[in-house]
Amino acid sequence: MPAFWSEPDWDEHERVEVVHDRASGLTAIIALHSTHLGPAAGGTRFWHYEDPEKGMRDALRLSRGMSYKNAMAGLPIGGGKAVVLLDKDRTKTEAMLHAFGDAVEALDGRYVTAEDVGATEADMVAIHTRTEHVCGLPADEGDAGGDPGPFTAMGIYHGIKAAVAHKLGTESMKGVRVALQGCGSVGGGVARLLAKDGAELTLADIDDKRAAAMAQELGGTAVSADQIMGVACDVFSPNALGAILDEEGIARLDCAIVAGGANNQLARPLHGQQLHDRGILYAPDYVINAGGIINVSYEYLCRREGTPCDINEVRKRIARIPGRLGEIWSESDASGKPSNEVADAMAQALIGR
Numbered sequence: 477m478p479a480f481w482s483e484p485d486w487d488e489h490e491r492v493e494v495v496h497d498r499a500s501g502l503t504a505i506i507a508l509h510s511t512h513l514g515p516a517a518g519g520t521r522f523w524h525y526e527d528p529e530k531g532m533r534d535a536l537r538l539s540r541g542m543s544y545k546n547a548m549a550g551l552p553i554g555g556g557k558a559v560v561l562l563d564k565d566r567t568k569t570e571a572m573l574h575a576f577g578d579a580v581e582a583l584d585g586r587y588v589t590a591e592d593v594g595a596t597e598a599d600m601v602a603i604h605t606r607t608e609h610v611c612g613l614p615a616d617e618g619d620a621g622g623d624p625g626p627f628t629a630m631g632i633y634h635g636i637k638a639a640v641a642h643k644l645g646t647e648s649m650k651g652v653r654v655a656l657q658g659c660g661s662v663g664g665g666v667a668r669l670l671a672k673d674g675a676e677l678t679l680a681d682i683d684d685k686r687a688a689a690m691a692q693e694l695g696g697t698a699v700s701a702d703q704i705m706g707v708a709c710d711v712f713s714p715n716a717l718g719a720i721l722d723e724e725g726i727a728r729l730d731c732a733i734v735a736g737g738a739n740n741q742l743a744r745p746l747h748g749q750q751l752h753d754r755g756i757l758y759a760p761d762y763v764i765n766a767g768g769i770i771n772v773s774y775e776y777l778c779r780r781e782g783t784p785c786d787i788n789e790v791r792k793r794i795a796r797i798p799g800r801l802g803e804i805w806s807e808s809d810a811s812g813k814p815s816n817e818v819a820d821a822m823a824q825a826l827i828g829r
C-alpha cells in the first residue's frame with residue numbers, strides 16, 4: 477500500500493493487517509498505531525464502506541485516535557482499531573465473528589478489541605470464544621466491563637459541564653441549550669444525564685423517530701438531521717459519525733462550545749484552528765470520550781491480572797476527564813494555540829512520538 481505510506485493518516489503505524497477469511501466472508505483491517513504504553517487497544521467497527529480505501533482510512537485515523545485517547549486517559553495501553561468491512565445489508569454472522577476472533581488471537585495480545593459502531597456485547601462474547609484479548613464483555617453487577625457506551629456518555633457529561641464552566645462561567649446546566657447530533661448509545665446517554673440537570677435539549681438523528689421519541693421522553697425538541705448543526709445553542713454535541721467539522725460544518729455552527737463523543741470530529745487538524753478563530757471552545761474528542769475505554773480496559777487488565785474489578789474505580793477515573801480538559805484549555809488560553817493542537821502535543825509526548 478505505498479499510497480498510504482506517504483499520507484498523513486498513515487502516521488507511522490506499527491502494524492496494519494488486512495485479514496480475509498474465505499469460508500466466512502470476513503474482510504477486516506486491524507491497525508496498530510502504537511504499543512509504546514502497552515497492548516494496542518480499541519474497538520472494532522462493523523460498517524459498510526462503498527470503497528475499501530475509506531475503510532482503511534477510517535481504521536488508520538481511528539487507531540491513531542486510540543493511541544492519543546488511551547495515553548491522555550493515563551491508561552497503560554497503546555492504541556489500535558479494527559474495521560470489519562460489511563456488505564450493503566451489513567450482514568454479520570457468527571462465523572465472521574469467530575474468524576475475526578482468530579485474527580485477534582494470532583496477534584498474541586498485541587491488540588485488544590472491544591465494541592465500536594455496529595458491534596454489541598453479544599458480538600464480543602462470540603469473539604471471546606476464540607481469544608482472551610477482548611473486552612466489553614457482559615459484567616456482573618458492581619464490576620467494570622459491559623457496553624462502554626454509558627461510560628463514554630458519563631465522561632462526556634462531565635466534560636460538557638467543565639466546558640460550560642470554563643466558557644460560560646456557570647456551574648449549573650439549568651437552561652443551558654445543548655444541541656445533540658445522534659441519539660444512540662452515547663448521545664442518548666448524554667441527553668438523559670443533561671436532562672436531569674435541566675439542560676434545554678435539541679435532538680437529531682438520521683433515524684427521525686428515534687430523535688422524536690427521545691425528545692418526548694426528555695422534554696426536548698427534535699429537529700431533522702440536516703438542521704442540527706445550525707441550531708442556535710450554547711453547546712453543540714456531536715455523537716454520531718466523524719469528520720463533521722469541516723469548513724462548511726464549522727460555518728454553520730451557532731454555538732459557544734463543541735463537546736461530544738464522536739471520534740475524529742475534525743475533518744483535518746486545521747479545522748481546530750478554524751473553531752478557535754471563531755471563538756468556539758472545542759473539547760478534543762479523544763479526551764472527552766475516553767469513558768468507555770477507561771471502563772473496558774480496566775475490565776481487561778483486572779481479568780488478566782486476576783484482581784477485583786470495582787466499577788467505582790472506573791467512575792473515579794472517568795471523573796478525571798474534566799481536569800485533563802481543563803489543563804488543555806488553560807494551555808490553549810495561555811499559548812493562543814487551538815485546543816486540538818495542545819492535546820495532540822501532550823498525547824504525542826506521552827507515546828514518544
Ligand code: NAD
Pocket residue numbers: 592593594623624625626628657658659660661662663680681682683686701715716717718737738739765766768769
Ligand atoms: P450508535 O450506533 O449507538 O449511535 C449512533 C447514532 O447516530 C445512531 O442513532 C445513528 O442513527 C445516528 N446517526 C448516524 N449518522 C447520523 C447523522 N449524520 N446525523 C444524525 N444522527 C446520525 O453509536 P454510539 O456507540 O452512540 O457512538 C456514537 C459515536 O461515538 C461514534 O462516532 C463512536 O465512534 C463514538 N464513540 C463511541 C464510544 C462508545 O463507547 N460507544 C466510545 C467512544 C467514541
